[in-house]
Amino acid sequence: xxxxxxxxxxxxxxxxxxxxxxxxxxxxxxxxxxxxxxxxxxxxxxxxxxxxxxxxxxxxxxxxxxxxxxxxxxxxxxxxxxxxxxxxxxxxxxxxxxxxxxxxxxxxxxxxxxxxxxxxxxxxxxxxxxxxxxxxxxxxxxxxxxxxxxxxxxxxxxxxxxxxxxxxxxxxxxxxxxxxxxxxxxxxxxxxxxxxxxxxxxxxxxxxxxxxxxxxxxxxxxxxxxxxxxxxxxxxxxxxxxxxxxxxxxxxxxxxxxxxxxxxxxxxxxxxxxxxxxxxxxxxxxxxxxxxxxxxxxxxxxxxxxxxxxxxxxxxxxxxxxxxxxxxxxxxxxxxxxxxxxxxxxxxxxxxxxxxxxxxxxxxxxxxxxxxxxxxxxxxxxxxxxxxxxxxxxxxxxxxxxxxxxxxxxxxxxxxxxxxxxxxxxxxxxxxxxxxxxxxxxxxxxxxxxxxxxxxxxxxxxxxxxxxxxxxxxx
Amino acid sequence: xxxxxxxxxxxxxxxxxxxxxxxxxxxxxxxxxxxxxxxxxxxxxxxxxxxxxxxxxxxxxxxxxxxxxxxxxxxxxxxxxxxxxxxxxxxxxxxxxxxxxxxxxxxxxxxxxxxxxxxxxxxxxxxxxxxxxxxxxxxxxxxxxxxxxxxxxxxxxxxxxxxxxxxxxxxxxxxxxxxxxxxxxxxxxxxxxxxxxxxxxxxxxxxxxxxxxxxxxxxxxxxxxxxxxxxxxxxxxxxxxxxxxxxxxxxxxxxxxxxxxxxxxxxxxxxxxxxxxxxxxxxxxxxxxxxxxxxxxxxxxxxxxxxxxxxxxxxxxxxxxxxxxxxxxxxxxxxxxxxxxxxxxxxxxxxxxxxxxxxxxxxxxxxxxxxxxxxxxxxxxxxxxxxxxxxxxxxxxxxxxxxxxxxxxxxxxxxxxxxxxxxxxxxxxxxxxxxxxxxxxxxxxxxxxxxxx
Numbered sequence: 017x018x019x020x021x022x023x024x025x026x027x028x029x030x031x032x033x034x035x036x037x038x039x040x041x042x043x044x045x046x047x048x049x050x051x052x053x054x055x056x057x058x059x060x061x062x063x064x065x066x067x068x069x070x071x072x073x074x075x076x077x078x079x080x081x082x083x084x085x086x087x088x089x090x091x092x093x094x095x096x097x098x099x100x101x102x103x104x105x106x107x108x109x110x111x112x113x114x115x116x117x118x119x120x121x122x123x124x125x126x127x128x129x130x131x132x133x134x135x136x137x138x139x140x141x142x143x144x145x146x147x148x149x150x151x152x153x154x155x156x157x158x159x160x161x162x163x164x165x166x167x168x169x170x171x172x173x174x175x176x177x178x179x180x181x182x183x184x185x186x187x188x189x190x191x192x193x194x195x196x197x198x199x200x201x202x203x204x205x206x207x208x209x210x211x212x213x214x215x216x217x218x219x220x221x222x223x224x225x226x227x228x229x230x231x232x233x234x235x236x237x238x239x240x241x242x243x244x245x246x247x248x249x250x251x252x253x254x255x256x257x258x259x260x261x262x263x264x265x266x267x268x269x270x271x272x273x274x275x276x277x278x279x280x281x282x283x284x285x286x287x288x289x290x291x292x293x294x295x296x297x298x299x300x301x302x303x304x305x306x307x308x309x310x311x312x313x314x315x316x317x318x319x320x321x322x323x324x325x326x327x328x329x330x331x332x333x334x335x336x337x338x339x340x341x342x343x344x345x346x347x348x349x350x351x352x353x354x355x356x357x358x359x360x361x362x363x364x365x366x367x368x369x370x371x372x373x374x375x376x377x378x379x380x381x382x383x384x385x386x387x388x389x390x391x392x393x394x395x396x397x398x399x400x401x402x403x404x405x406x407x408x409x410x411x412x413x414x415x416x417x418x419x420x421x422x423x424x425x426x427x428x429x430x431x432x433x434x435x436x437x438x439x440x441x442x443x444x445x446x447x448x449x450x451x452x453x454x455x456x457x458x459x460x461x462x463x464x465x466x467x468x469x470x471x472x473x474x475x476x477x478x479x480x481x482x483x484x485x486x487x488x489x490x491x
Numbered sequence: 492x493x494x495x496x497x498x499x500x501x502x503x504x505x506x507x508x509x510x511x512x513x514x515x516x517x518x519x520x521x522x523x524x525x526x527x528x529x530x531x532x533x534x535x536x537x538x539x540x541x542x543x544x545x546x547x548x549x550x551x552x553x554x555x556x557x558x559x560x561x562x563x564x565x566x567x568x569x570x571x572x573x574x575x576x577x578x579x580x581x582x583x584x585x586x587x588x589x590x591x592x593x594x595x596x597x598x599x600x601x602x603x604x605x606x607x608x609x610x611x612x613x614x615x616x617x618x619x620x621x622x623x624x625x626x627x628x629x630x631x632x633x634x635x636x637x638x639x640x641x642x643x644x645x646x647x648x649x650x651x652x653x654x655x656x657x658x659x660x661x662x663x664x665x666x667x668x669x670x671x672x673x674x675x676x677x678x679x680x681x682x683x684x685x686x687x688x689x690x691x692x693x694x695x696x697x698x699x700x701x702x703x704x705x706x707x708x709x710x711x712x713x714x715x716x717x718x719x720x721x722x723x724x725x726x727x728x729x730x731x732x733x734x735x736x737x738x739x740x741x742x743x744x745x746x747x748x749x750x751x752x753x754x755x756x757x758x759x760x761x762x763x764x765x766x767x768x769x770x771x772x773x774x775x776x777x778x779x780x781x782x783x784x785x786x787x788x789x790x791x792x793x794x795x796x797x798x799x800x801x802x803x804x805x806x807x808x809x810x811x812x813x814x815x816x817x818x819x820x821x822x823x824x825x826x827x828x829x830x831x832x833x834x835x836x837x838x839x840x841x842x843x844x845x846x847x848x849x850x851x852x853x854x855x856x857x858x859x860x861x862x863x864x865x866x867x868x869x870x871x872x873x874x875x876x877x878x879x880x881x882x883x884x885x886x887x888x889x890x891x892x893x894x895x896x897x898x899x900x901x902x903x904x905x906x907x908x909x910x911x912x913x914x915x916x917x918x919x920x921x922x923x924x925x926x927x928x929x930x931x932x933x934x935x936x937x938x939x940x941x942x943x944x
Contacts, residue, residue, distance in 0.1 A: 055561065055562070055565075152588060153587075153588035153589055155588070155589055292562045292563075292566055294505070294714060294715040294716065295501070295670065295715060296501055296560065296562060296563070296590075298560065298589070298590040298592060300589070300590060300592030300593075300594075301590070301592050301593045301636075301671075303592070304592045304593045304594050304636075304673065304913075304916050305593060305671060305672040305673060306672070307913075307916070308912035308913050309911075309912065309915070310915055360912075361672050371712045371713060371714040371715075372701075372713060372714060372715050372718070373701070373704075373705070373710075373712055373713035373714070374712065376666065376668070376701070379668055380668065383668070390906075390910075391906050391907045391909065391910040391912055392672065392907060392912065393903075394667065394668045394669045394903070395669065395672045396668060396669040396670075396672065397593075397669065397670070397671055397672045398669070398670050400715070483902070483906055484905065484906060484909035486901075486902065486905055486935065487905075487931055487932060487935045488935075489932070489935045489936050489939045
């Protein structure tokens with residue numbers, strides 16, 4: 017058993033987390049017809065004997081008894097977590113996996129990080145250890161959170177630090193939702209920048225997500241579904257936004273569609289580690305190949321396809337179209353422009369009915385229109401997983417380390433400076449024990465340094481290619 | 492004498508499985524096209540080499556399977572057993588949960604020492620099953636983390652534990668346009684280390700095999716399985732039993748030793764390339780006839796012109812006239828039109844091979860000046876046809892075949908190294924910049940040696 021326990025922190029994190037567990041169950045149910053607890057399932061779920069009531073011993077082989085998610089749910093308000101515990105997923109979690117409080121963090125990073133961090137440190141560590149004990153082999157932690165609030169941002173990054181201290185060798189992947197343009201939380205720039213420093217220093221890989229992109233994808237799908245094109249009906253369970261076929265009932269909350277996209281991202285990211293294929297791609301390989309320098313670990317993700325047509329008379333989209341789509345802005349989960357920026361590295365994780373020749377053909381086709389950094393002209397990492405996602409015959413997840421994330425960070429910095437120059441709302445933060453002005457200056461400095469690293473790389477774009485001279489050997 | 496195969500990493504295990512499949516399929520087949528006695532001789536020799544008999548009656552492959560994650564080995568074991576014709580020893584495998592993350596340093600410096608004892612115990616057990624051990628055949632790719640890093644470590648251990656046995660490394664050269672972004676680093680580290688402990692490196696390039704699948708085998712949607720099956724066929728064509736010049740009356744007993752003796756006269760030159768013709772889709776075989784002169788002619792020109800397959804051979808390339816000065820176009824920027832050899836081995840399988848004239852391969856102008864062409868060229872033969880091909884010819888060559896690919900990989904790795912990209916991933920596990928420099932130096936030496944032939 018190897019493990020990827022997701023930590024869902026804060027409201028956003030828990031809502032996404034909830035969709036993730038639901039869709040994970042759906043995916044495994046589709047593949048695992050016999051109800052046997054197998055290696056693939058064990059990566060995310062424990063199999064527990066609950067016949068004697070409560071938390072029985074783990075069952076490592078044989079039939080599925082009761083699946084429990086390997087996860088910790090953390091929130092400083094009770095609302096979201098309570099809902100999960102009363103909903104259809106209540107049996108997937110038990111009380112020992114939860115850490116909640118009542119009053120929330122007031123959209124204040126300092127409250128989340130310093131106050132609640134300090135308060136709940138021991139409890140978190142203890143539950144962490146318990147979760148880890150149930151795993152044969154711990155490969156990776158996932159944290160799901162948002163950057164703009166207080167709990168996800170503050171306590172979430174506190175947990176990140178904790179993970180590095182307690183389990184330094186286990187990879188830390190963070191899925192971060194960055195605040196959108198019309199964010200209604202005034203202090204979100206502070207929260208985000210303070211969180212960025214932690215991500216810079218303690219995360220192995222960050223997958224930034226922007227709500228605007230998720231929203232655009234949801235809209236695009238709505239249009240497609242409702243356009244009533246002749247003969248085209250969409251397979252409900254194939255929609256990247258849909259919960260169809262999962263435990264959740266029909267009534268969908270507003271953010272559900274968007275959160276399903278993020279959940280699908282995580283499922284695809286881990287698919288090759290869970291299911292077999294002709295060229296496996298583990299999570300540690302993603303970190304190895306996509307992070308050329310320690311702090312440049314922000315990856316732009318895009319998912320295709322967004323839906324499958326159910327009508328068998330309509331020819332399925334050419335396989336090559338799937339690759340083109342992955343490089344189109346419509347399918348990205350953040351608003352950025354990788355095609356006009358510099359690629360440091362790119363990974364393609366294909367699922368389902370795709371072979372190596374399809375991969376090669378498309379890489380050759382797409383390469384000329386993309387700018388790769390001079391020392392990594394053939395910088396492609398590829399993975400082939402045999403099992404497609406539910407409702408599809410094939411799918412593609414593209415992860416790019418590209419300087420196009422720079423504008424997002426610059427914007428964040430600008431918004432931060434607008435507030436900081438006027439010292440707006442600063443006192444709310446400095447009130448908290450352990451929080452000082454230097455926290456702010458260090459955070460903005462860390463962000464500036466990061467932006468500068470991207471600048472230096474961008475400066476090399478388009479310049480003359482001078483290969484360094486090789487070693488000379490005396491004959 | 493027997494060969495113990497060590498399958499390392501996903502690639503090594505996937506290909507290893509296809510190799511045993513091909514060998515078993517060949518032996519079982521009724522297309523030997525030779526006398527019953529001959530066929531039985533062949534089958535017995537093959538069995539001794541690659542399989543041990545257990546009570547189960549199904550031959551058990553002499554192999555150790557090693558991987559740092561469980562999925563591939565688990566699949567490989569079960570698919571083999573399901574065939575009903577052969578299987579692996581259920582205990583002869585070792586795996587972990589985590590993989591090596593495409594990190595050579597992780598494979599070499601962490602997994603290697605950590606699991607050395609267990610792995611070497613498995614190897615020892617397989618070795619003890621052999622009446623006489625010819626040596627080891629390790630299978631790995633250079634691009635990833637386990638096959639490459641752990642593979643290099645295991646090869647070293649094999650050398651230490653079995654100083655008198657032969658070690659042949661089968662190495663898969665990755666696609667030029669990446670499978671793994673750090674593949675050039677991993678390749679450089681692997682090759683430089685293998686060069687120290689291995690007797691020879693037998694190389695297959697993914698790009699080349701892919702072309703064979705596309706253009707000769709007419710496969711539309713090429714999968715790794717297709718690629719691996721072509722590789723397995725080519726390997727089978729080398730390692731199935733043959734009569735060498737010395738053995739004459741019986742199938743050669745020492746395949747690895749014979750190979751090293753004929754092809755590796757000098758420790759500086761260990762890179763072996765492989766060509767096998769003809770190669771075509773199975774359903775075309777019935778309509779094709781082959782002549783030995785035709786096959787020999789093509790194979791020779793493939794050698795001279797450094798052609799990767801039968802199609803697109805450049806017939807303009809000619810060997811330099813003896814006595815004239817060798818063209819000094821040895822800077823690696825100019826294309827090397829003529830492929831100079833150190834040693835060549837031709838293997839002929841099929842009837843009437845006695846009558847084949849191989850004089851054209853003994854032409855001194857093919858070879859470097861410091862070897863006697865009589866020693867530089869050898870031929871192995873058997874009247875027994877291989878794997879449904881009525882006649883087939885293979886060439887194992889120690890020549891400038893791999894000079895360009897090697898130079899390319901080293902160049903790309905150096906380019907990346909100059910920017911220090913990804914180095915922190917290696918230093919994290921104990922491989923420092925000096926280790927990289929040592930590897931680069933070693934390989935530039937090899938490149939230089941081959942270039943001035």
